[in-house]
Amino acid sequence: xxxxxxxxxTESMFYVLMALCCGPMCGIxxxxxITRRTNGRLRIGPATLYTILGKFEREKYIEEIAVxxxxxxxxxxxxxxxxxxxxxxxxxxxxxxxxxxxGGFLP
Amino acid sequence: xxxQTTKYIHRLCPCDRCDIEGLQxxxxxxxxxxxxxxxxxxxxxxxxxxxxxxxxxxxxLDVAQKEKPRLFDSGNGLSTEERExxxxxxxxxxxxxxxxxxxxxxxPDAPELNTESxxxxxxxxLFRKQQRSLLFTALFDILFFGFLYASRPxxxxxxxxxxxxxxxxxxIYCLLxxxxxxxxxxxxxxxxxxxxxxxxxxxxxxxxxxxxALTVYTIRFLPFLFSCGIAFGLLSGLxxxxxxxxxxTFVGTPPFATIADTLPGDATRNRWGDYETTRSxxxxxxxxxxxxxxxxxxxxxxxxxxxxxxxxxHETIAPWLAKGLERDYYTYDANRYRKxxxxxxxxxxxxxxxxxxxxxxxxxxxxxxxxxxxxHAVVIIHRDNIQENQWMLWAQAMAEKLxxxx
Numbered sequence: 092x093x094x095x096x097x098x099x100x101t102e103s104m105f106y107v108l109m110a111l112c113c114g115p116m117c118g119i120x121x122x123x124x125i126t127r128r129t130n131g132r133l134r135i136g137p138a139t140l141y142t143i144l145g146k147f148e149r150e151k152y153i154e155e156i157a158v159x160x161x162x163x164x165x166x167x168x169x170x171x172x173x174x175x176x177x178x179x180x181x182x183x184x185x186x187x188x189x190x191x192x193x194g195g196f197l198p
Numbered sequence: 199x200x201x202q203t204t205k206y207i208h209r210l211c212p213c214d215r216c217d218i219e220g221l222q223x224x225x226x227x228x229x230x231x232x233x234x235x236x237x238x239x240x241x242x243x244x245x246x247x248x249x250x251x252x253x254x255x256x257x258x259l260d261v262a263q264k265e266k267p268r269l270f271d272s273g274n275g276l277s278t279e280e281r282e283x284x285x286x287x288x289x290x291x292x293x294x295x296x297x298x299x300x301x302x303x304x305x306p307d308a309p310e311l312n313t314e315s316x317x318x319x320x321x322x323x324l325f326r327k328q329q330r331s332l333l334f335t336a337l338f339d340i341l342f343f344g345f346l347y348a349s350r351p352x353x354x355x356x357x358x359x360x361x362x363x364x365x366x367x368x369x370i371y372c373l374l375x376x377x378x379x380x381x382x383x384x385x386x387x388x389x390x391x392x393x394x395x396x397x398x399x400x401x402x403x404x405x406x407x408x409x410x411a412l413t414v415y416t417i418r419f420l421p422f423l424f425s426c427g428i429a430f431g432l433l434s435g436l437x438x439x440x441x442x443x444x445x446x447t448f449v450g451t452p453p454f455a456t457i458a459d460t461l462p463g464d465a466t467r468n469r470w471g472d473y474e475t476t477r478s479x480x481x482x483x484x485x486x487x488x489x490x491x492x493x494x495x496x497x498x499x500x501x502x503x504x505x506x507x508x509x510x511x512h513e514t515i516a517p518w519l520a521k522g523l524e525r526d527y528y529t530y531d532a533n534r535y536r537k538x539x540x541x542x543x544x545x546x547x548x549x550x551x552x553x554x555x556x557x558x559x560x561x562x563x564x565x566x567x568x569x570x571x572x573x574h575a576v577v578i579i580h581r582d583n584i585q586e587n588q589w590m591l592w593a594q595a596m597a598e599k600l601x602x603x604x
Contacts, residue, residue, distance in 0.1 A: 122283075138258075139313045139317045142321050161282050
Protein backbone atom coordinates (compact mmCIF):
# COMPACT_ATOMS: atom_id res chain seq x y z
CA UNK A 92 0.00 0.00 0.00
CA UNK A 93 1.71 3.21 -1.14
CA UNK A 94 2.11 5.83 1.58
CA UNK A 95 2.29 9.54 1.09
CA UNK A 96 5.68 10.85 2.10
CA UNK A 97 5.92 12.04 5.73
CA UNK A 98 2.46 10.73 6.66
CA UNK A 99 4.46 8.25 8.63
CA UNK A 100 8.17 7.57 8.68
CA THR A 101 9.71 4.73 6.77
CA GLU A 102 12.01 2.37 8.63
CA SER A 103 15.15 4.11 7.36
CA MET A 104 13.73 7.54 8.19
CA PHE A 105 12.87 6.37 11.70
CA TYR A 106 16.39 5.07 12.29
CA VAL A 107 17.97 8.28 10.92
CA LEU A 108 15.96 10.30 13.46
CA MET A 109 16.81 7.76 16.17
CA ALA A 110 20.51 8.19 15.44
CA LEU A 111 20.24 11.98 15.55
CA CYS A 112 18.27 11.84 18.81
CA CYS A 113 21.50 10.61 20.41
CA GLY A 114 23.37 13.70 19.28
CA PRO A 115 24.61 15.59 16.21
CA MET A 116 26.21 13.41 13.54
CA CYS A 117 27.55 13.52 10.00
CA GLY A 118 26.16 11.34 7.20
CA ILE A 119 28.64 8.50 7.45
CA UNK A 120 28.28 8.38 11.24
CA UNK A 121 24.51 8.09 10.89
CA UNK A 122 24.91 5.16 8.49
CA UNK A 123 27.36 3.43 10.84
CA UNK A 124 25.14 4.07 13.86
CA ILE A 125 22.17 2.46 12.13
CA THR A 126 24.17 -0.63 11.10
CA ARG A 127 25.48 -0.99 14.69
CA ARG A 128 22.07 -0.50 16.34
CA THR A 129 20.41 -3.06 14.09
CA ASN A 130 23.32 -5.52 14.28
CA GLY A 131 23.73 -5.21 10.53
CA ARG A 132 20.07 -6.00 9.79
CA LEU A 133 19.58 -2.57 8.25
CA ARG A 134 22.39 -1.19 6.14
CA ILE A 135 21.29 2.11 4.74
CA GLY A 136 22.51 2.90 1.22
CA PRO A 137 24.12 6.28 0.49
CA ALA A 138 21.42 7.35 -1.96
CA THR A 139 18.70 6.49 0.53
CA LEU A 140 20.56 8.32 3.29
CA TYR A 141 21.03 11.47 1.18
CA THR A 142 17.44 11.45 0.04
CA ILE A 143 16.28 11.22 3.64
CA LEU A 144 18.66 13.92 4.87
CA GLY A 145 17.54 16.23 2.05
CA LYS A 146 13.88 15.53 2.77
CA PHE A 147 14.34 16.08 6.52
CA GLU A 148 16.16 19.36 5.93
CA ARG A 149 13.32 20.60 3.73
CA GLU A 150 10.76 19.49 6.33
CA LYS A 151 12.85 21.15 9.10
CA TYR A 152 13.21 17.85 10.99
CA ILE A 153 16.96 18.30 11.06
CA GLU A 154 19.36 21.18 10.55
CA GLU A 155 22.96 21.48 9.52
CA ILE A 156 25.04 22.83 12.39
CA ALA A 157 28.64 22.51 11.24
CA VAL A 158 30.74 21.97 8.15
CA UNK A 159 34.13 20.59 9.09
CA UNK A 160 36.18 20.16 5.98
CA UNK A 161 34.04 17.92 3.85
CA UNK A 162 31.81 16.70 6.66
CA UNK A 163 28.44 18.23 7.37
CA UNK A 164 27.02 17.66 10.80
CA UNK A 165 23.29 17.54 11.37
CA UNK A 166 21.21 17.78 14.52
CA UNK A 167 17.58 17.00 15.14
CA UNK A 168 15.12 19.89 15.62
CA UNK A 169 12.16 20.05 17.97
CA UNK A 170 9.86 19.31 15.04
CA UNK A 171 11.97 16.29 14.15
CA UNK A 172 11.97 15.05 17.73
CA UNK A 173 8.15 15.36 17.86
CA UNK A 174 7.84 13.39 14.61
CA UNK A 175 10.14 10.73 16.04
CA UNK A 176 8.15 10.52 19.31
CA UNK A 177 4.86 10.28 17.41
CA UNK A 178 6.22 7.47 15.27
CA UNK A 179 7.49 5.73 18.38
CA UNK A 180 4.02 5.89 19.94
CA UNK A 181 2.48 4.55 16.73
CA UNK A 182 4.93 1.68 16.63
CA UNK A 183 4.29 0.90 20.31
CA UNK A 184 0.59 0.66 19.57
CA UNK A 185 1.33 -1.63 16.66
CA UNK A 186 3.42 -3.84 18.90
CA UNK A 187 0.76 -3.91 21.63
CA UNK A 188 -1.86 -4.84 19.05
CA UNK A 189 0.37 -7.60 17.78
CA UNK A 190 0.97 -8.91 21.32
CA UNK A 191 -2.76 -8.94 22.00
CA UNK A 192 -3.42 -10.71 18.72
CA UNK A 193 -1.22 -13.57 19.89
CA GLY A 194 -4.01 -14.51 22.32
CA GLY A 195 -6.45 -15.11 19.51
CA PHE A 196 -9.11 -13.19 17.58
CA LEU A 197 -10.86 -10.25 19.22
CA PRO A 198 -14.55 -10.83 20.17
CA UNK B 199 39.69 -4.20 -12.51
CA UNK B 200 43.36 -5.00 -13.22
CA UNK B 201 45.68 -4.90 -16.26
CA GLN B 202 44.11 -1.63 -17.20
CA THR B 203 45.14 -0.13 -20.53
CA THR B 204 44.99 3.56 -21.34
CA LYS B 205 43.41 3.02 -24.74
CA TYR B 206 39.84 4.23 -24.66
CA ILE B 207 37.06 2.27 -26.27
CA HIS B 208 33.91 4.16 -27.15
CA ARG B 209 30.43 2.68 -27.27
CA LEU B 210 27.11 4.26 -28.17
CA CYS B 211 24.64 3.84 -25.33
CA PRO B 212 21.92 1.38 -26.45
CA CYS B 213 19.39 2.54 -23.85
CA ASP B 214 17.08 5.47 -23.57
CA ARG B 215 18.19 8.20 -21.17
CA CYS B 216 15.58 7.34 -18.57
CA ASP B 217 15.93 3.59 -18.89
CA ILE B 218 17.62 3.13 -15.50
CA GLU B 219 17.37 -0.64 -15.57
CA GLY B 220 18.65 -0.96 -19.13
CA LEU B 221 21.59 1.37 -18.60
CA GLN B 222 22.68 -0.36 -15.39
CA UNK B 223 22.47 -3.75 -17.06
CA UNK B 224 24.36 -2.59 -20.13
CA UNK B 225 27.23 -1.21 -18.04
CA UNK B 226 27.37 -4.42 -16.01
CA UNK B 227 27.44 -6.52 -19.18
CA UNK B 228 30.23 -4.30 -20.52
CA UNK B 229 32.26 -4.94 -17.36
CA UNK B 230 31.66 -8.68 -17.77
CA UNK B 231 33.20 -8.30 -21.26
CA UNK B 232 36.16 -6.42 -19.75
CA UNK B 233 35.06 -2.87 -20.58
CA UNK B 234 34.96 -0.49 -17.63
CA UNK B 235 33.42 2.95 -17.75
CA UNK B 236 35.90 5.74 -17.06
CA UNK B 237 35.29 8.83 -14.94
CA UNK B 238 33.61 11.63 -16.92
CA UNK B 239 33.62 9.28 -19.91
CA UNK B 240 30.52 10.46 -21.68
CA UNK B 241 29.78 12.82 -24.51
CA UNK B 242 26.16 13.00 -25.63
CA UNK B 243 25.34 9.28 -25.86
CA UNK B 244 28.88 8.05 -26.40
CA UNK B 245 30.43 6.31 -23.40
CA UNK B 246 34.16 5.72 -22.98
CA UNK B 247 35.60 2.56 -21.49
CA UNK B 248 38.99 1.07 -20.72
CA UNK B 249 39.76 -2.59 -21.16
CA UNK B 250 40.71 -4.66 -18.12
CA UNK B 251 40.19 -8.15 -16.74
CA UNK B 252 36.51 -9.02 -17.14
CA UNK B 253 34.62 -8.93 -13.86
CA UNK B 254 30.95 -8.40 -13.33
CA UNK B 255 30.74 -5.09 -11.52
CA UNK B 256 27.70 -3.35 -10.12
CA UNK B 257 26.73 -0.02 -11.69
CA UNK B 258 23.90 2.06 -10.33
CA LEU B 259 22.12 5.21 -11.40
CA ASP B 260 20.92 7.76 -8.88
CA VAL B 261 18.81 10.82 -9.57
CA ALA B 262 20.93 13.97 -9.41
CA GLN B 263 18.56 15.84 -7.15
CA LYS B 264 20.43 19.09 -6.78
CA GLU B 265 21.45 19.29 -10.36
CA LYS B 266 20.24 21.86 -12.83
CA PRO B 267 19.76 20.70 -16.43
CA ARG B 268 22.93 21.14 -18.43
CA LEU B 269 23.73 21.05 -22.11
CA PHE B 270 26.64 18.66 -21.68
CA ASP B 271 27.34 16.26 -18.86
CA SER B 272 30.52 17.29 -17.11
CA GLY B 273 30.51 15.17 -13.98
CA ASN B 274 30.63 18.07 -11.55
CA GLY B 275 27.11 17.69 -10.22
CA LEU B 276 28.07 16.10 -6.91
CA SER B 277 29.42 17.77 -3.78
CA THR B 278 32.76 16.58 -2.44
CA GLU B 279 31.12 15.46 0.79
CA GLU B 280 28.57 13.36 -1.06
CA ARG B 281 31.27 11.89 -3.27
CA GLU B 282 33.32 10.99 -0.19
CA UNK B 283 30.38 9.50 1.66
CA UNK B 284 29.43 7.37 -1.31
CA UNK B 285 33.06 6.26 -1.60
CA UNK B 286 33.26 5.33 2.06
CA UNK B 287 30.13 3.28 1.61
CA UNK B 288 31.67 1.46 -1.34
CA UNK B 289 30.49 3.44 -4.36
CA UNK B 290 32.69 5.31 -6.80
CA UNK B 291 31.16 8.27 -8.59
CA UNK B 292 31.87 8.17 -12.33
CA UNK B 293 29.82 10.72 -14.19
CA UNK B 294 26.51 12.49 -14.58
CA UNK B 295 24.27 11.62 -17.49
CA UNK B 296 20.89 13.07 -18.33
CA UNK B 297 19.86 13.94 -14.78
CA UNK B 298 21.43 10.86 -13.19
CA UNK B 299 24.70 10.19 -11.40
CA UNK B 300 26.37 6.93 -12.38
CA UNK B 301 28.23 4.99 -9.67
CA UNK B 302 30.28 1.81 -9.68
CA UNK B 303 30.65 -0.46 -6.66
CA UNK B 304 34.28 -0.39 -5.54
CA UNK B 305 33.70 -2.85 -2.68
CA PRO B 306 31.99 -6.16 -3.34
CA ASP B 307 30.01 -5.95 -0.09
CA ALA B 308 28.86 -2.36 -0.61
CA PRO B 309 25.18 -1.92 0.28
CA GLU B 310 22.86 -1.04 -2.56
CA LEU B 311 22.68 2.70 -3.32
CA ASN B 312 18.99 2.65 -2.61
CA THR B 313 18.08 0.31 0.21
CA GLU B 314 14.47 1.41 0.61
CA SER B 315 12.05 1.30 -2.30
CA UNK B 316 9.79 4.01 -0.87
CA UNK B 317 12.63 6.50 -0.54
CA UNK B 318 13.87 5.51 -3.99
CA UNK B 319 10.38 6.22 -5.36
CA UNK B 320 10.60 9.72 -3.85
CA UNK B 321 13.71 10.55 -5.90
CA UNK B 322 12.20 9.07 -9.06
CA UNK B 323 9.08 11.13 -8.43
CA LEU B 324 11.16 14.28 -8.13
CA PHE B 325 12.82 13.58 -11.47
CA ARG B 326 9.50 12.66 -13.08
CA LYS B 327 8.04 15.98 -11.97
CA GLN B 328 10.99 17.82 -13.52
CA GLN B 329 10.45 15.95 -16.78
CA ARG B 330 6.72 16.57 -16.64
CA SER B 331 7.22 20.30 -16.23
CA LEU B 332 9.58 20.12 -19.20
CA LEU B 333 6.80 18.47 -21.18
CA PHE B 334 4.31 21.18 -20.24
CA THR B 335 6.85 23.89 -21.06
CA ALA B 336 7.50 22.36 -24.49
CA LEU B 337 3.77 22.09 -25.20
CA PHE B 338 3.16 25.63 -24.01
CA ASP B 339 6.03 26.99 -26.13
CA ILE B 340 4.73 25.29 -29.26
CA LEU B 341 1.22 26.58 -28.72
CA PHE B 342 2.38 30.04 -27.66
CA PHE B 343 4.72 30.57 -30.58
CA GLY B 344 2.22 28.97 -32.94
CA PHE B 345 -0.38 31.52 -31.91
CA LEU B 346 2.15 34.35 -31.72
CA TYR B 347 3.43 33.94 -35.25
CA ALA B 348 0.58 32.27 -37.04
CA SER B 349 -2.52 32.72 -34.88
CA ARG B 350 -2.74 28.95 -35.13
CA PRO B 351 -0.69 26.35 -33.27
CA UNK B 352 0.31 24.52 -36.43
CA UNK B 353 0.89 27.61 -38.54
CA UNK B 354 -0.06 27.47 -42.24
CA UNK B 355 0.84 23.95 -43.35
CA UNK B 356 -0.61 24.10 -46.86
CA UNK B 357 0.82 27.53 -47.59
CA UNK B 358 4.19 26.47 -46.24
CA UNK B 359 4.19 23.20 -48.19
CA UNK B 360 3.15 25.01 -51.37
CA UNK B 361 5.80 27.70 -51.19
CA UNK B 362 8.80 26.26 -49.37
CA UNK B 363 8.20 22.57 -49.98
CA UNK B 364 7.08 19.62 -47.96
CA UNK B 365 10.54 18.75 -46.55
CA UNK B 366 10.80 21.84 -44.37
CA UNK B 367 7.23 21.48 -43.15
CA UNK B 368 7.46 17.78 -42.36
CA UNK B 369 10.89 18.23 -40.81
CA ILE B 370 9.64 20.87 -38.39
CA TYR B 371 6.41 19.08 -37.50
CA CYS B 372 8.10 15.71 -37.07
CA LEU B 373 10.80 17.22 -34.87
CA LEU B 374 8.19 18.86 -32.65
CA UNK B 375 6.19 15.65 -32.37
CA UNK B 376 9.41 13.74 -31.67
CA UNK B 377 10.43 16.07 -28.84
CA UNK B 378 7.02 15.90 -27.20
CA UNK B 379 6.74 12.13 -27.62
CA UNK B 380 10.20 11.47 -26.19
CA UNK B 381 9.53 13.53 -23.07
CA UNK B 382 6.10 11.96 -22.68
CA UNK B 383 7.51 8.45 -22.92
CA UNK B 384 10.20 9.30 -20.37
CA UNK B 385 7.61 10.63 -17.95
CA UNK B 386 5.59 7.45 -18.46
CA UNK B 387 8.60 5.22 -17.88
CA UNK B 388 9.50 7.09 -14.68
CA UNK B 389 5.91 6.78 -13.52
CA UNK B 390 6.09 3.02 -14.04
CA UNK B 391 9.30 2.85 -11.97
CA UNK B 392 7.67 4.91 -9.27
CA UNK B 393 4.59 2.67 -9.12
CA UNK B 394 6.71 -0.46 -8.89
CA UNK B 395 8.83 0.98 -6.13
CA UNK B 396 5.83 2.19 -4.18
CA UNK B 397 4.30 -1.27 -4.37
CA UNK B 398 7.42 -2.63 -2.69
CA UNK B 399 9.30 -3.98 -5.71
CA UNK B 400 12.83 -2.90 -6.51
CA UNK B 401 14.25 -2.11 -9.93
CA UNK B 402 15.43 -4.97 -12.09
CA UNK B 403 19.21 -4.90 -12.39
CA UNK B 404 19.28 -7.54 -15.12
CA UNK B 405 17.18 -5.89 -17.80
CA UNK B 406 17.21 -7.19 -21.39
CA UNK B 407 18.71 -4.08 -23.00
CA UNK B 408 19.86 -5.90 -26.17
CA UNK B 409 16.29 -6.46 -27.38
CA UNK B 410 15.54 -2.75 -27.25
CA ALA B 411 18.86 -1.52 -28.62
CA LEU B 412 17.88 -1.41 -32.31
CA THR B 413 14.70 0.54 -31.48
CA VAL B 414 16.70 3.01 -29.37
CA TYR B 415 19.25 3.55 -32.16
CA THR B 416 16.46 4.05 -34.70
CA ILE B 417 14.63 6.51 -32.48
CA ARG B 418 17.86 8.38 -31.84
CA PHE B 419 18.49 8.64 -35.59
CA LEU B 420 15.11 10.28 -36.24
CA PRO B 421 15.97 13.85 -35.13
CA PHE B 422 18.99 13.73 -37.44
CA LEU B 423 16.68 12.73 -40.27
CA PHE B 424 14.21 15.49 -39.43
CA SER B 425 17.01 18.05 -39.18
CA CYS B 426 18.22 16.97 -42.62
CA GLY B 427 14.68 17.51 -43.91
CA ILE B 428 14.63 21.00 -42.41
CA ALA B 429 18.09 21.83 -43.80
CA PHE B 430 17.15 20.50 -47.23
CA GLY B 431 13.88 22.41 -47.13
CA LEU B 432 15.66 25.63 -46.19
CA LEU B 433 18.35 25.21 -48.82
CA SER B 434 15.89 24.32 -51.57
CA GLY B 435 13.75 27.27 -50.48
CA LEU B 436 16.74 29.58 -50.65
CA UNK B 437 17.85 28.17 -53.99
CA UNK B 438 14.81 29.59 -55.74
CA UNK B 439 15.86 33.12 -54.81
CA UNK B 440 17.40 34.69 -57.86
CA UNK B 441 15.23 32.88 -60.36
CA UNK B 442 13.06 35.95 -60.81
CA UNK B 443 12.98 37.09 -64.42
CA UNK B 444 11.40 40.05 -66.25
CA UNK B 445 7.84 39.58 -67.42
CA UNK B 446 8.95 39.87 -71.06
CA THR B 447 10.85 36.60 -70.73
CA PHE B 448 7.70 34.65 -69.81
CA VAL B 449 7.09 32.17 -72.60
CA GLY B 450 3.55 31.22 -73.68
CA THR B 451 0.18 32.33 -72.42
CA PRO B 452 -0.17 32.54 -68.68
CA PRO B 453 -2.93 30.31 -67.25
CA PHE B 454 -4.15 33.23 -65.17
CA ALA B 455 -5.50 36.72 -65.82
CA THR B 456 -3.05 39.61 -66.12
CA ILE B 457 -3.55 43.34 -66.51
CA ALA B 458 -3.64 42.83 -70.27
CA ASP B 459 -6.69 40.56 -69.90
CA THR B 460 -8.33 43.09 -67.60
CA LEU B 461 -7.76 46.24 -69.65
CA PRO B 462 -7.62 45.24 -73.31
CA GLY B 463 -6.58 47.73 -75.91
CA ASP B 464 -3.38 48.55 -74.16
CA ALA B 465 -2.75 51.79 -76.08
CA THR B 466 0.24 52.73 -73.98
CA ARG B 467 1.87 50.61 -71.38
CA ASN B 468 4.42 52.26 -69.21
CA ARG B 469 6.08 49.41 -67.32
CA TRP B 470 8.07 50.00 -64.19
CA GLY B 471 11.02 47.89 -65.32
CA ASP B 472 12.56 46.15 -62.34
CA TYR B 473 9.25 45.81 -60.52
CA GLU B 474 7.75 43.66 -63.26
CA THR B 475 8.94 40.17 -62.60
CA THR B 476 7.81 36.58 -62.58
CA ARG B 477 9.11 33.30 -61.26
CA SER B 478 7.88 29.73 -61.08
CA UNK B 479 8.97 26.70 -59.14
CA UNK B 480 7.84 23.22 -58.29
CA UNK B 481 7.28 21.70 -54.89
CA UNK B 482 6.13 18.22 -53.94
CA UNK B 483 2.54 19.48 -53.71
CA UNK B 484 2.40 21.36 -57.02
CA UNK B 485 3.69 24.36 -58.92
CA UNK B 486 3.59 28.00 -58.00
CA UNK B 487 3.96 31.06 -60.20
CA UNK B 488 4.50 34.55 -58.87
CA UNK B 489 3.52 37.37 -61.16
CA UNK B 490 4.23 41.03 -60.35
CA UNK B 491 2.89 43.76 -62.64
CA UNK B 492 3.24 47.49 -62.00
CA UNK B 493 2.23 49.66 -64.88
CA UNK B 494 0.31 52.65 -66.24
CA UNK B 495 -2.19 51.69 -68.92
CA UNK B 496 -4.09 53.93 -71.30
CA UNK B 497 -6.96 52.10 -72.97
CA UNK B 498 -8.12 52.73 -76.56
CA UNK B 499 -10.65 55.31 -75.44
CA UNK B 500 -7.82 57.17 -73.71
CA UNK B 501 -8.73 56.36 -70.11
CA UNK B 502 -5.57 56.16 -68.00
CA UNK B 503 -5.23 53.43 -65.39
CA UNK B 504 -2.63 52.85 -62.72
CA UNK B 505 -2.33 49.13 -62.09
CA UNK B 506 -0.63 46.85 -59.62
CA UNK B 507 -1.08 43.08 -59.66
CA UNK B 508 0.76 40.78 -57.29
CA UNK B 509 -0.38 37.28 -57.93
CA UNK B 510 0.48 33.87 -56.57
CA UNK B 511 -0.98 31.17 -58.76
CA HIS B 512 -0.89 27.55 -57.56
CA GLU B 513 -1.61 24.32 -59.35
CA THR B 514 -1.69 21.65 -56.69
CA ILE B 515 -1.55 17.89 -57.21
CA ALA B 516 -4.97 17.40 -55.61
CA PRO B 517 -8.08 19.55 -55.12
CA TRP B 518 -8.06 19.01 -51.32
CA LEU B 519 -4.63 20.62 -51.19
CA ALA B 520 -6.05 23.60 -53.05
CA LYS B 521 -8.84 23.85 -50.47
CA GLY B 522 -6.34 23.82 -47.61
CA LEU B 523 -4.18 26.35 -49.38
CA GLU B 524 -7.13 28.70 -49.88
CA ARG B 525 -8.00 28.39 -46.18
CA ASP B 526 -4.41 29.12 -45.18
CA TYR B 527 -4.22 32.19 -47.43
CA TYR B 528 -7.41 33.59 -46.00
CA THR B 529 -6.39 33.02 -42.35
CA TYR B 530 -2.93 34.36 -43.00
CA ASP B 531 -4.26 37.54 -44.58
CA ALA B 532 -6.84 37.97 -41.84
CA ASN B 533 -4.15 37.77 -39.14
CA ARG B 534 -1.15 39.39 -40.73
CA TYR B 535 -2.01 42.91 -39.56
CA ARG B 536 -4.30 44.35 -36.93
CA LYS B 537 -7.66 42.59 -36.79
CA UNK B 538 -9.58 45.85 -37.06
CA UNK B 539 -7.91 46.55 -40.40
CA UNK B 540 -9.37 43.41 -41.93
CA UNK B 541 -12.65 43.62 -43.78
CA UNK B 542 -14.50 40.96 -45.76
CA UNK B 543 -15.91 42.72 -48.82
CA UNK B 544 -17.73 40.15 -50.91
CA UNK B 545 -18.14 36.54 -51.91
CA UNK B 546 -18.26 36.49 -55.68
CA UNK B 547 -20.49 34.31 -57.87
CA UNK B 548 -18.25 33.80 -60.87
CA UNK B 549 -18.85 30.14 -61.63
CA UNK B 550 -15.70 28.94 -59.88
CA UNK B 551 -15.52 26.79 -56.73
CA UNK B 552 -14.92 29.80 -54.53
CA UNK B 553 -14.05 33.46 -54.93
CA UNK B 554 -13.85 36.11 -52.26
CA UNK B 555 -12.60 39.65 -51.88
CA UNK B 556 -11.31 41.24 -48.69
CA UNK B 557 -9.25 44.17 -47.59
CA UNK B 558 -6.46 44.38 -45.04
CA UNK B 559 -4.23 47.36 -44.21
CA UNK B 560 -5.53 49.17 -47.31
CA UNK B 561 -4.68 46.38 -49.76
CA UNK B 562 -7.41 44.62 -51.68
CA UNK B 563 -7.12 40.84 -51.97
CA UNK B 564 -8.85 38.51 -54.39
CA UNK B 565 -8.74 34.83 -53.46
CA UNK B 566 -10.09 32.32 -55.94
CA UNK B 567 -10.13 28.53 -56.17
CA UNK B 568 -11.29 26.19 -58.85
CA UNK B 569 -10.45 22.48 -58.88
CA UNK B 570 -6.82 22.13 -58.01
CA UNK B 571 -5.94 25.76 -58.75
CA UNK B 572 -5.72 28.70 -56.40
CA UNK B 573 -5.13 32.35 -57.27
CA HIS B 574 -4.23 34.79 -54.55
CA ALA B 575 -3.75 38.36 -55.64
CA VAL B 576 -3.41 41.92 -54.48
CA VAL B 577 -5.15 43.95 -57.13
CA ILE B 578 -4.96 47.73 -57.36
CA ILE B 579 -6.46 49.33 -60.46
CA HIS B 580 -6.98 53.10 -60.21
CA ARG B 581 -8.69 55.36 -62.70
CA ASP B 582 -8.21 59.07 -62.07
CA ASN B 583 -7.02 58.19 -58.57
CA ILE B 584 -10.33 56.45 -57.83
CA GLN B 585 -10.19 52.72 -57.22
CA GLU B 586 -13.95 52.01 -57.33
CA ASN B 587 -14.65 48.41 -58.27
CA GLN B 588 -12.07 48.06 -61.02
CA TRP B 589 -10.68 44.95 -59.33
CA MET B 590 -13.85 43.20 -60.46
CA LEU B 591 -12.55 43.34 -64.03
CA TRP B 592 -9.55 41.29 -63.05
CA ALA B 593 -11.58 38.87 -60.91
CA GLN B 594 -13.93 38.17 -63.81
CA ALA B 595 -11.06 37.65 -66.22
CA MET B 596 -9.36 35.35 -63.70
CA ALA B 597 -12.49 33.26 -63.22
CA GLU B 598 -12.80 32.85 -67.00
CA LYS B 599 -9.19 31.69 -67.19
CA LEU B 600 -9.72 29.16 -64.43
CA UNK B 601 -12.81 27.79 -66.16
CA UNK B 602 -11.06 27.73 -69.56
CA UNK B 603 -8.24 25.57 -68.28
CA UNK B 604 -10.56 23.22 -66.41
